[in-house]
Amino acid sequence: MRVLWAFVASLLVVAGLFALSAERAPARTRSQPAGSGSTTNQVSAGRTLYLTSCASCHAANGQGTAYGPSLAGVGAAAADFQLSTGRMPFAENAGHQAKRKPPAFTPDQIRALVAYVASLGAGPAVPTISTAPSLLPRGQQLFIANCAPCHGATANGGAVGGGALAPPLSMATAVQVGEAMLTAPGQMPAFPLSGEDLAAVATYVEYLRTAPNPGGFSIGGIGPVPEGFVAWLVGVSLLLLIVVLVGHDWDPRRT
Amino acid sequence: MLGWIDDRLGAASWARTGLRKIFPDHWSFLLGEVALFCLVVLVLTGVFLTLFYVPDATAITYNGSFAPLQGQQVSAAFDSVMRLSFEVKAGLVMRQIHHWAALVFVAAIVVHLLRIFFTGAFRRPREINWLIGIGLLLLALAMGLTGYSLPDDLLSGTGLRIVYSVVLSIPFIGPYLAFLVFGGEFPTAQIISRLFVFHVMLLPALLLGGVGIHLAVLWIQKHSQYPGPGRTEHNVVGKPFWPSQVLKSTGLMILTAAVLSLMGGLIQINPVWTYGPFIPTTVSAPAQPDWYVGWLDGALRLFPPIEVTLLGITIPSPFIPGVLLPGIAFTVMTLWPFIEARLMHEGTREHNLLDRPRDNPLRTGIGVAALLVFVMLTLAAGNDVVALVFNVPVETMTNMMRIAVFVVPAVGFGVAWRICEELRRGELHPLGRDPGVMLRRTPEGGFEEVEPPD
Numbered sequence: 001m002r003v004l005w006a007f008v009a010s011l012l013v014v015a016g017l018f019a020l021s022a023e024r025a026p027a028r029t030r031s032q033p034a035g036s037g038s039t040t041n042q043v044s045a046g047r048t049l050y051l052t053s054c055a056s057c058h059a060a061n062g063q064g065t066a067y068g069p070s071l072a073g074v075g076a077a078a079a080d081f082q083l084s085t086g087r088m089p090f091a092e093n094a095g096h097q098a099k100r101k102p103p104a105f106t107p108d109q110i111r112a113l114v115a116y117v118a119s120l121g122a123g124p125a126v127p128t129i130s131t132a133p134s135l136l137p138r139g140q141q142l143f144i145a146n147c148a149p150c151h152g153a154t155a156n157g158g159a160v161g162g163g164a165l166a167p168p169l170s171m172a173t174a175v176q177v178g179e180a181m182l183t184a185p186g187q188m189p190a191f192p193l194s195g196e197d198l199a200a201v202a203t204y205v206e207y208l209r210t211a212p213n214p215g216g217f218s219i220g221g222i223g224p225v226p227e228g229f230v231a232w233l234v235g236v237s238l239l240l241l242i243v244v245l246v247g248h249d250w251d252p253r254r255t
Numbered sequence: 256m257l258g259w260i261d262d263r264l265g266a267a268s269w270a271r272t273g274l275r276k277i278f279p280d281h282w283s284f285l286l287g288e289v290a291l292f293c294l295v296v297l298v299l300t301g302v303f304l305t306l307f308y309v310p311d312a313t314a315i316t317y318n319g320s321f322a323p324l325q326g327q328q329v330s331a332a333f334d335s336v337m338r339l340s341f342e343v344k345a346g347l348v349m350r351q352i353h354h355w356a357a358l359v360f361v362a363a364i365v366v367h368l369l370r371i372f373f374t375g376a377f378r379r380p381r382e383i384n385w386l387i388g389i390g391l392l393l394l395a396l397a398m399g400l401t402g403y404s405l406p407d408d409l410l411s412g413t414g415l416r417i418v419y420s421v422v423l424s425i426p427f428i429g430p431y432l433a434f435l436v437f438g439g440e441f442p443t444a445q446i447i448s449r450l451f452v453f454h455v456m457l458l459p460a461l462l463l464g465g466v467g468i469h470l471a472v473l474w475i476q477k478h479s480q481y482p483g484p485g486r487t488e489h490n491v492v493g494k495p496f497w498p499s500q501v502l503k504s505t506g507l508m509i510l511t512a513a514v515l516s517l518m519g520g521l522i523q524i525n526p527v528w529t530y531g532p533f534i535p536t537t538v539s540a541p542a543q544p545d546w547y548v549g550w551l552d553g554a555l556r557l558f559p560p561i562e563v564t565l566l567g568i569t570i571p572s573p574f575i576p577g578v579l580l581p582g583i584a585f586t587v588m589t590l591w592p593f594i595e596a597r598l599m600h601e602g603t604r605e606h607n608l609l610d611r612p613r614d615n616p617l618r619t620g621i622g623v624a625a626l627l628v629f630v631m632l633t634l635a636a637g638n639d640v641v642a643l644v645f646n647v648p649v650e651t652m653t654n655m656m657r658i659a660v661f662v663v664p665a666v667g668f669g670v671a672w673r674i675c676e677e678l679r680r681g682e683l684h685p686l687g688r689d690p691g692v693m694l695r696r697t698p699e700g701g702f703e704e705v706e707p708p709d
Contacts, residue, residue, distance in 0.1 A: 133322065140323035144409065144531045149540050153409070153529045158540050159639040163648030207323060208529070214340070215347060215523030223410060223539075225637040227524050228546030231358035235518055236366065239289050239359065242510045246503050247282025 039115070046116025049109055053089055062120040074183065075123020079114045081179035085172075097164055097186055100171060127178040127195065131203040138197065139204030146191055147201065154221035155208045160187060170209055174202035274497035279480040283374075286367040288504055291466065292511040293360035298463075300353040301455065307343050309335035310451035312407065312444040321528050329532040332407040332447050336527055352519030357402060359515060361395050361547040368392065372591075372622050375610040376479050379601065382592040384472045387465060389589050394462045396547055401454040403545055406525070407447055412533030413542045416441060417555070421577035426568050442535045481609050488607045541639045550628075553635030554580050557657050616675035623671035624664040631660040 051060065057068030064070030068090075071079070082088040083105060087098035103110065114126070144153065150166035152158045157168035164187045169177070178198040184190035193201070219226040261267040278284070311331035317324045319334070320341050329337070339346040368388065371377055377385035400418070404411045419441040422433040438445035477491050486492045494500060518524075530539055544552050554576035563570045587594070595601075595618060612619045634641065635656040642649040693705040 136323040137326050140531060141327060144539075145534070145537050148409075148531075149538055152541065153531070153539055154526075157643060159642035159649040161649055163651075165643060165646070204323060211322075213523065213526065213529075215351060215526055216521040218523050218526075221523075221526065221529060222541055222640060223525075223530075224543040224545050224549070225541065225640040227358065228543075228549065228633075230518075230522060231355065231362055231546060234522070235355060235359040235514060236362045238514050239363065239511060240366070242507065242514070243285045243289060244282045246507050246510070247280070247285050249280055 042112045042115040043119050046112035049113050050116050062117065071117050071120055073121035073123045074117065076114045076118035076126050077124040077179040078183035079117035080110065080126045081176055081183055081185055083110045083113055085176055100167060124182045126175065127182060127198055129174040129178045129199050129202050131174050131199055131206055135200035135203045136207060139200035142197060142201050143204045152222055155205055156220060156222055169205050172205060174206060177202040177205050274495065276496040277491045277493045278496060278500040279478050279491060279493040281481060283370045284478065285507060286363065286370050288507055289511055290360060290363035290367055292508040293356050293363055293515065294466065295508065296356045296512050296515050297353060297360060300349050300356065303349045304339065304353055305455055307335060307339045307346065308405065310448045312447045324528070327532065330407045332405065333532045336406040340528065348519050351524050352515055354524045355518040356515045357399055358545060361399060364392055364395055373612040373619060375606060375615060375618065377592045378606040379596065380605050381476060381479065384469060385592050386589060387469045387472065391462065391465045391469060393585070394458055394465060398454060398458050398462065399545055399547055401450045401458065404450050405447065405454060406527045407533050408527035409530040409533050409537060409539040410542060412442070413538050414544055415446065421573045424571040424573040425578055426570055426574065479607050479609050486608065488605070543636055546633065549636035550632035551577060551581055553632035556638055557635050557653065557660060613675040613678040616672045619675050620668040620672040624668040627664040627667040628660060631656060631663055635660065
């Protein structure tokens with residue numbers, strides 16, 4: 001009976017893994033990064049939006065409250081990352097980690113909010129990321145050394161302790177990858193790399209998402225855990241079925 | 256032609272008895288054969304891989320067709336695995352068949368072992384083959400561990416680092432032993448070529464020799480069989496080797512190869528190009544061993560980080576889960592036929608008729624509990640992956656498994672025992688329907704039970 005239980009549990013895990021890999025979807029690329037060339041108009045429009053949607057946690061002038069950190073000096077990059085990945089505004093039942101969801105604001109509204117947050121204090125600007133195939137080898141090296149330990153070698157995400165999860169990067173745009181590395185969102189540390197290195201990492205993240213991955217069905221791309229389940233659930237199950245059929249007495253004289 | 260051979264070797268009479276040898280007719284006797292045929296596939300694909308693999312840790316510049324690695328420094332071993340995967344015709348599918356075959360090989364051995372254990376097939380006079388079988392399992396595990404490490408990618412390097420640390424943790428001899436095995440402090444240039452010699456020469460020779468002895472002993476001792484009409488302790492009821500068993504086995508071999516080829520062709524396994532080459536300063540995550548070593552990794556993950564000092568001797572924390580636990584597990588497993596004979600006061604009784612699992616609730620209970628410890632530890636090895644999939648903190652997962660590894664086997668023991676007892680009392684088939692009770696109406700208007708016609 002317990003064996004059956006383990007079987008059911010493992011089925012669930014495999015189903016989860018397939019769901020995980022099915023989550024991959026083409027990234028939306030935004031033509032113009034927000035926060036560049038902001039106008040006073042944008043700042044005041046941003047302030048209006050800020051007061052209705054953000055001030056309850058971050059306080060009226062961005063100085064922060066017990067529910068949200070101060071935004072002075074976080075920079076345009078941080079605001080653009082949090083808003084364009086839908087992490088802000090924070091969902092009520094998100095637990096203690098903001099999760100990616102569809103953005104709550106239009107691109108124009110995001111540009112205005114970013115301009116307002118940038119006006120609160122000097123911080124990193126939205127980086128210009130120009131990905132290029134020639135940057136791939138550098139990108140892979142940097143990714144494996146700095147990003148893969150949490151996000152996984154295939155950028156499918158990973159558990160990093162304290163209930164925090166390094167999210168899968170299947171939706172992250174090149175600009176968002178750069179912004180995250182500069183602004184250290186959530187539990188992620190900052191990786192203040194040069195512009196070209198940021199672009200190299202973003203190039204490799206894009207490559208992981210788009211490049212053909214030889215070898216057949218990818219079963220999560222996270223190594224021996226799904227491989228072991230498949231070995232038992234596909235390999236051993238099929239062979240057991242075959243063994244029972246081969247071992248059956250097919251002699252028609254005996255019924 | 257056959258007469259010509261017979262004149263010189265006198266093989267006809269020997270072959271006649273051989274071909275008439277009786278094999279019992281039950282599917283569970285074919286489980287060991289599945290393992291054997293996995294081994295055949297492993298040898299064939301392994302020979303192909305050996306033609307292209309370079310067991311050399313020297314750093315060279317990669318210039319193959321995989322764009323992200325171009326111009327990077329990789330070991331010659333990793334370079335050859337990349338060439339095998341991307342440039343050599345049929346190289347990737349051969350590598351994938353080999354890896355899937357290895358996973359299924361050990362799984363088939365475990366299923367075969369469970370059949371032997373739960374039916375009491377290891378009892379006198381078959382203890383020798385039990386011992387050889389455990390030896391073969393250990394060799395298969397060693398083959399898996401050495402093979403896992405050969406590609407020299409980041410994941411296999413992480414595995415080697417853990418093995419090195421576990422060896423280091425053995426009191427007194429750990430550091431000496433680790434240096435002896437690895438040829439110095441990790442990471443060493445020698446380890447790849449050493450693993451290669453073990454993986455393609457020493458271990459396969461021992462494994463194939465062991466399988467030969469395993470089969471020879473089986474042949475000499477004859478098969479055990481399930482109890483049934485006409486079956487006694489002194490006969491074997493079944494079909495002759497030729498043609499019945501030969502045809503069955505040939506078909507099974509072809510189908511086993513087919514399943515493994517299908518998996519190798521359709522399902523990606525161990526994509527080393529995404530892990531990248533082994534760099535000593537980097538660790539990959541999630542990092543797990545192949546499933547059959549998972550229980551040891553799980554034990555390492557669950558064991559609390561305590562360092563015991565006994566009589567001035569420091570016992571580092573990896574020693575207990577990494578060395579002592581498998582040591583005790585394999586010792587008990589090896590000695591089980593003798594332990595059970597003592598427990599059951601068997602004396603010199605011989606057993607050629609098999610038990611059904613219910614016939615010996617104690618053995619079945621112990622087997623189920625041991626199996627559940629193994630399953631729980633294996634799940635614990637994937638604690639970070641399970642945490643990610645089910646979105647629970649990895650620490651919660653670890654603490655839950657620390658309890659489950661004791662509670663679940665204990666519950667499993669009780670449940671298995673109870674099921675055995677009830678099946679025995681009711682003489683039911685575990686998958687069959689309750690036959691019910693037949694009643695007859697008496698002339699007086701009452702009912703009486705009718706004995707079923709048997």
